[in-house]
Amino acid sequence: MKNKGAYILFFAVVVALQILVLNHISVSVYAAPVVYAVLIVMMPLETSQFAMLMVGLALGLSMDATMGVEGLNTLATLPVAFFRRSILHLTADLSGLVKIEGVPSAERLGRFRFHRYTIVTMSLHETIFFSMEWLSFNNIGFFIARLLCSTAVSLAIAYLLIYIFTPKLSCKS
Numbered sequence: 001m002k003n004k005g006a007y008i009l010f011f012a013v014v015v016a017l018q019i020l021v022l023n024h025i026s027v028s029v030y031a032a033p034v035v036y037a038v039l040i041v042m043m044p045l046e047t048s049q050f051a052m053l054m055v056g057l058a059l060g061l062s063m064d065a066t067m068g069v070e071g072l073n074t075l076a077t078l079p080v081a082f083f084r085r086s087i088l089h090l091t092a093d094l095s096g097l098v099k100i101e102g103v104p105s106a107e108r109l110g111r112f113r114f115h116r117y118t119i120v121t122m123s124l125h126e127t128i129f130f131s132m133e134w135l136s137f138n139n140i141g142f143f144i145a146r147l148l149c150s151t152a153v154s155l156a157i158a159y160l161l162i163y164i165f166t167p168k169l170s171c172k173s
Contacts, residue, residue, distance in 0.1 A: 006168040019066045030149035037125035038158040040080050041118050046101040056081025076129035091117040103169040126151040
């Protein structure tokens, strides 16, 4: 990881945005943006599985502590951190890259592959998060509408953060 200061700033901005803004606004009854999973998406490609799990655990626990829920965020974040490498290989086909290092970006992975990776990773997090929050399939239509709307809003905010911070996190390779 070459640019630790930029990662720390990115982490601080995303966590502050989630805690101070997104947790206190309601876009609609259907949309509750949960964007902190973008931190898992944007971890350097060379990050070890153990480091990913530790980041996922720290991120989940910090979100649980600030949101007042016990374990929901950790339960959603840890599987995403665990399956990140598999998602990368399935969606971005890393075999064509000469060097598998640096922050994931449209330039490094290819636009289509990067978007597919980001959408699958964020959608997995949102699906786990909202299905554990819901814990009932009594009104499945409302659940699906909320999941889709929340995922769309979360992805829009995540892409804005990615657009702003990718040049600061990336080093040309």
